[in-house]
Amino acid sequence: GQQLNQSPQSMFIQEGEDVSMNCTSSSIFNTWLWYKQDPGEGPVLLIALYKAGELTSNGRLTAQFGITRKDSFLNISASIPSDVGIYFCAGINAGNNRKLIWGLGTSLAVNP
Amino acid sequence: DAGVIQSPRHEVTEMGQEVTLRCKPISGHNSLFWYRQTMMRGLELLIYFNNNVPIDDSGMPEDRFSAKMPNASFSTLKIQPSEPRDSAVYFCASSKVAGNGYTFGSGTRLTVV
Numbered sequence: 437g438q439q440l441n442q443s444p445q446s447m448f449i450q451e452g453e454d455v456s457m458n459c460t461s462s463s464i465f466n467t468w469l470w471y472k473q474d475p476g477e478g479p480v481l482l483i484a485l486y487k488a489g490e491l492t493s494n495g496r497l498t499a500q501f502g503i504t505r506k507d508s509f510l511n512i513s514a515s516i517p518s519d520v521g522i523y524f525c526a527g528i529n530a531g532n533n534r535k536l537i538w539g540l541g542t543s544l545a546v547n548p
Numbered sequence: 549d550a551g552v553i554q555s556p557r558h559e560v561t562e563m564g565q566e567v568t569l570r571c572k573p574i575s576g577h578n579s580l581f582w583y584r585q586t587m588m589r590g591l592e593l594l595i596y597f598n599n600n601v602p603i604d605d606s607g608m609p610e611d612r613f614s615a616k617m618p619n620a621s622f623s624t625l626k627i628q629p630s631e632p633r634d635s636a637v638y639f640c641a642s643s644k645v646a647g648n649g650y651t652f653g654s655g656t657r658l659t660v661v
Contacts, residue, residue: 469649535593
């Protein structure tokens, strides 16, 4: 099935550093979502974006809906050890009736 | 709000056996989704229901897989007969509003030996 191109695949950073990850698609999306998955749990929604150009924050997390509607990025500022996990992007395009298209995830490790 | 509840959390079964995974969506959510997660393929949508009716089952791997939603508060995913390649984490998710993100359950880790 269709998947989004998510990068990087993994990151290993020092506590306090900022993190950036992004997703791109060949298709236009009208919704972008960012999830985080902790070990042994299901993904949890972090940020939802509904308009091209939209920039939304959730604490230390900031995400943007690209103006071309084909990409999105997620930034984490001043990382802490509990940011460890796998981050997924997901998109919904106009014709898909709530079917999410997923990236393969960015695995984040934070060294205290 | 108890969230999306899945059972069992872990299942180990022998090849050829029938496996039934269960899901209770969040009350008031009218859409339910079954996903499979593996390292190689990530999250794959198997099937989803709107108002208890299956809308798209194109992700169901083959006839060995079946899903039902007899009422708004319960769904099952059945694999019969199970095979080792079915080993994965199976997630159920539900949503209320079109176009919003889902709420996932904690998943069932299935191991077929």
